[in-house]
Amino acid sequence: MSRSVRLRPWQHAALARYQASTEPDFLAVATPGAGKTTFALAALRISLAERAACVVIVAPTAHLKVQWAAAADRLGLHLDPGWSPGDGGLPADMHGVVTSYQQVAASAPLLRPLVQGSYVVLDEVHHAADDQAWGDSLREAFTPAARRLSLSGTPFRSDTRSIPFVRYIADEAVPDYEYGYGDALRDGRVVRPVYFPRTGGTMEWTAPDGETYQATFEDPLATALANQRLRTALSVDGEWLASVLGEAVERLDSVRRTQPDAGGLVIATDQDHARGIAAILERRFRRSATVVTSDDPAASERIARFAASSDPWLVAVRMVSEGVDIPRLRVGVYATVTTTDLFFRQAVGRFVRWVPGIRDQRAWLYLPDDPRLRIRAADIAESRRHSLRKDPRWDDRDGERPPTPPEYQGPLEQLSLFEALSATPDGGSAGWQPWLEQLPADWDDDADHAIEIELAPPPALRGSGTPDAADGAIDGRPRHRTREALRKANADGVRDIARVTGLSHATINGRLNASVGIRRIDLATVEQLEARLVAADRWYGRAARGS
Secondary structure: OOOEEEEOHHHHHHHHHHHHOOOOEEEEEEOOOOOHHHHHHHHHHHHHHHOOOOEEEEEOOHHHHHHHHHHHHHOOOOEEOOOOHHHOOOOOOOOEEEEEHHHHHHHHHHHHHHHOOOEEEEOOHHHHHOOHHHHHHHHHHHOOOOEEEEEEOOOOEOOOOOOOOOOEEOOEEOOOEEEOHHHHHHHOOOEOOEEOOEEEEEEEEEOOOOOEEEEEOOOOOOHHHHHHHHHHHOOOOOHHHHHHHHHHHHHHHHHHOOOOOOEEEEEEOOHHHHHHHHHHHHHHHOOOEEEEOOOOOOHHHHHHHHHHOOOOEEEEOOOOOOOOOOOOEEEEEEEOOOOOHHHHHHHHHHHOEOOOOOOOOOEEEEEEOOHHHHHHHHHHHHHHHHHHOOOOOOOOOOOOOOOOOHHHOOOOOOOOOOEEEEEEEEEEEEOOOHHHHOOOOOOOOOOOOOEEEEOOOOOOOOOOOOOOHHHOOEOOEOHHHHHHHHHHHHHHHHHHHHHHHOOOHHHHHHHHHHHHOOOOHHHOOHHHHHHHHHHHHHHHHHHHHHO
């Protein structure tokens, strides 16, 4: 078990403010890659040392549930990401659970008894505004909690509905601690500087009304036509996308000469689009690509395998929009028609993760030169320029921020009759200049201002199954993984006993549960699961010898 933790200065300052606050709710907004997870887990360790209670973490996706449980285990907190509200309780050898916003929405009344007096972490809390039912269910489930720590990597507004447990002033969410991208760049060793090469071109398409249009990204268009122009540029049948992919491939090849495991990510519009992009990468550029789509039940496993590999390219649809930690991503292509500020910032967040030991960590996200995306990139680039400016040459020569055209507001229309005819790039990327390729001479990648703090032990747990389990993982793996393996082994044992005895699974389970003093296997501790497995092995041995 970790008895200390190294915190970045912002994490240390945010933790001090969290401890000093007497309010039940605390909102921390920190740029992606800054280390919100470590801050939250340190806060939980300190809170649990002061008063023992159940921990509940709410994450946006199933993949992030597992990621949170793994991070917690490294700090000596044992959380179950496979827990279901239907389980009705918590095993005695776990500190708490990791659930999802979707599960909370479906089972808020079942969660409420577990939450009484607990410590709750709401990760990427802006998701609570995605659906009114999600916000309502959060209030119902987590109002009885002792403290609620909300996290977000994206500044957000209330828009049409407010988010539970967040304080607002004039429709703007007010964080209790905020740490922006510019702050992180100034601190060093936290995030990477990201650059946005933009490519224009001439697009031609047939609109749903049967009219044929031709336009560049410089031509002012109403919302519907602007959306059609962007979709045309991103068509896998045109030359624009292939040309941009070629630039990105060349860039990644260059980066991999100094960082051999560096990876690239293409964010696609939909599943067919993702597969088409992968086909271009493989046929035209001879680069293998892992495709991750939401209809793939193994999507989380594919992302995890890619993150741990040195494979060059990942093509995904929304699956990596936020929270997924793939620090080796250095080059991206923004090939989706989604142009909202929230989604764009989440996408940029995939490329800012810092990797110790690499001298030059610039990242590049290739964009269509769509005015909406130009504005999004300008906001982030402004923070980058101000943070990295060490030299009078670092000025605003790559263009001033254009005004937001009022016609570019509104949702994407259905494009069932839409047809992209051609998309030709204009022969080069804009938005950055060669002189920006060099970081300032006094830019210090190696500055380390981490602060180490001591952590009091978390509450003792019973039923660990091994003497040292309270001080770390069991058999070298997180406790929830040990529980999963033991439950599977128990299920296999019941099946074997049923085969040789002819008894029903319900009868066998009932007897085995009674032998170790539990009512339901999902509430069994590791120690009880181990004892139950021994009992099953003995029963099977007796039955097999007698048959």
